[in-house]
Amino acid sequence: MKNSKRDTTPARPHASASPAEFGRWLAERLESLGYDLSGPRSGGRTAFAADSGISPSTVTRLLRGEMPTDTRILRTLAEAIRVDYPVVLVRAGVLTPDELAAVQQPSTSPRITPEQAADQLGITDPAERKVFVNMAKTLRRTPDGGEQQLAE
Template sequence: MKNSKRRTTSAPAHASPNPADFGTWLTGRLEALDYNLSGPRSGGRTAFADDSGLSPSTVTRLLRGEMPTDTRLLRTLAEAIRVPYPEVLVRAGVLTPDELASVQRPVTEHQITPEQAADELGITDPAERKVFVNMTRTLSRTTPNEGEQQLAD
């Protein structure tokens, strides 16, 4: 699918607003994964097509920097090159880094208080409510370090 419906918003420099940048980036990723792309008959494109499930013509178009907008194709590509899907969406110019950040960490128009959260959750027992409110306030003030986060997971 051609990129005729691509957004006209300008992307920050670390996105890939230039199709050639995407092709160059993808070439580097494939070479890092030991696909030989040194020549038209080196076999790397065909090997990657076989390994990824993408057609050889799709691989060629991607390496030329023909920007895909089909998110299913981009997901398949992300899995095949072992890069997080959101990064591929940004590199392909489907999302800007700012758009991705707003989806990953949405900002609510208003924050609710722990008391309002307790009301919403139906916590009415005074002792349970006090524990909930205190725990919520404590958690909202602290940021776990890496080790604590691993324990929480």
């Protein structure tokens, strides 16, 4: 049956090698939460189904490694086992760890200096270049993009 302790150990995203591995991972997670999965009549699957709102047949399929095509089930599962949804998506093979990392920390173009921007824009006149560089530096350090200083 369900353990009343709240597990707060964060799960790390690791890709499951196979659906069967996902089933084993889920079984370990459920057991760590206090669900008895020692046998077909142990009550853990039924208790988890009742607690999570996932049908008993779906719980059985998940534990067997039969993956759902509906990611809403995986979201519900993630909430029920207290694991971040993206971690469950990786474990279920919906995302790879690299895809998850790309979504969580998208690469951005490297910032260029005002001087580099002037070069790329072809601003070569020394006076125009100085105005451009100073304006870019001013706009970068004001919280509102420089509009307030310009309006004053």
